[in-house]
Amino acid sequence: MAPVKTLRALLHxxxxxxxAGAHNPLTAQLVEQAGFDVVWASxxxxxxxxxxxxxxxxxxxxxxxxxxxxxxxxxVPVLADCDSGFGGIGNxxxxxxxxxxxxxxxxxxEDKTFPKLNSFVAGNQALVPIxxxxxxxxxxxxxxxxxxxxxxxxxxxxxxxxGLDEALRRAEAYELAGADALLIHxxxxxxxxxxxxxxxYDGDLPIVVVPTTYNxxxxxxxxxxxxxxxxxxxxxxxxxxxxxxxxxGSILAEGTAAPVENQLAPLGDVFGYQDVAALLSAExxxxxxxxxxxxxILNGAGEERRNADVVER
Ligand code: SPV
Ligand code: MG
Numbered sequence: 001m002a003p004v005k006t007l008r009a010l011l012h013x014x015x016x017x018x019x020a021g022a023h024n025p026l027t028a029q030l031v032e033q034a035g036f037d038v039v040w041a042s043x044x045x046x047x048x049x050x051x052x053x054x055x056x057x058x059x060x061x062x063x064x065x066x067x068x069x070x071x072x073x074x075x076v077p078v079l080a081d082c083d084s085g086f087g088g089i090g091n092x093x094x095x096x097x098x099x100x101x102x103x104x105x106x107x108x109x110e111d112k113t114f115p116k117l118n119s120f121v122a123g124n125q126a127l128v129p130i131x132x133x134x135x136x137x138x139x140x141x142x143x144x145x146x147x148x149x150x151x152x153x154x155x156x157x158x159x160x161x162x163g164l165d166e167a168l169r170r171a172e173a174y175e176l177a178g179a180d181a182l183l184i185h186x187x188x189x190x191x192x193x194x195x196x197x198x199x200x201y202d203g204d205l206p207i208v209v210v211p212t213t214y215n216x217x218x219x220x221x222x223x224x225x226x227x228x229x230x231x232x233x234x235x236x237x238x239x240x241x242x243x244x245x246x247x248x249g250s251i252l253a254e255g256t257a258a259p260v261e262n263q264l265a266p267l268g269d270v271f272g273y274q275d276v277a278a279l280l281s282a283e284x285x286x287x288x289x290x291x292x293x294x295x296x297i298l299n300g301a302g303e304e305r306r307n308a309d310v311v312e313r
Contacts, residue, residue, distance in 0.1 A: 106150030198226030
């Protein structure tokens with residue numbers, strides 16, 4: 001197996017790097033198993049999986065706990081969606097310390113107000129002033145300990161109704177503040193805004209894109225258009241919703257689970273993701289160590305030591 005590349009290396013690779021969204025360790029494993037290079041710990045997916053809007057309802061610690069658990073289960077890099085940084089500069093400093101310590105390889109923060117609202121929801125998509133967000137980026141970069149920890153600045157100018165000029169102004173500012181990459185978001189059905197940004201941007205940072213609404217674009221086209229990392233942010237969750245709806249509907253409609261059995265992952269797969277084999281072998285190993293210890297105790301040497309202990313006490 002080829003060695004796993006770091007997130008920083010992937011961002012500077014000749015090929016397009018590919019990430020997919022996950023909301024728990026199981027879905028992170030599915031991202032890795034499918035062959036994606038990076039797990040995107042998606043704010044939308046994590047919030048949706050807990051039944052709340054993607055609007056900073058969850059605390060940083062709730063999001064961090066999910067990202068940390070993902071890191072423990074996959075070997076590809078985890079990139080955490082950290083919304084607008086969970087507050088002000090002090091929150092960003094605490095966030096970078098915490099996520100870096102958890103083994104996450106990078107964070108992405110966006111230039112929206114706190115609380116943020118998912119970019120596809122019609123509602124408040126106001127941007128913070130450039131100086132405020134540049135300060136947050138500078139704080140994030142100054143806080144990291146490992147030089148390879150990646151800080152991605154997400155530009156929401158197009159989402160917020162601004163044009164190319166505002167997006168480029170922000171790109172320049174965030175690059176000056178020390179960002180390692182820029183995520184340019186768009187809610188158009190075509191990649192036109194993304195392409196125009198990539199063509200006009202004359203800085204040095206890798207560009208990250210999220211082809212959710214402009215879903216017909218291919219990976220080759222995104223690479224040729226100037227993107228370094230494409231994030232398929234929520235297709236997994238949406239696919240799971242469709243699949244579960246269909247399975248549950250069919251069980252009730254048919255009055256039996258038999259017809260859907262061939263659409264289900266076998267229980268063996270579930271045990272595989274849980275690493276039940278490791279549990280069983282740990283039990284075997286340590287039970288036999290325990291038995292060995294008990295035998296020594298019952299055979300003399302241990303027995304004498306125990307008696308001596310009793311006498312001393
Ligand atoms: C997420 O996955 O939470 C994202 C991407 O931020 S999006 O939902 O497209 O804004
Ligand atoms: Mg998000």
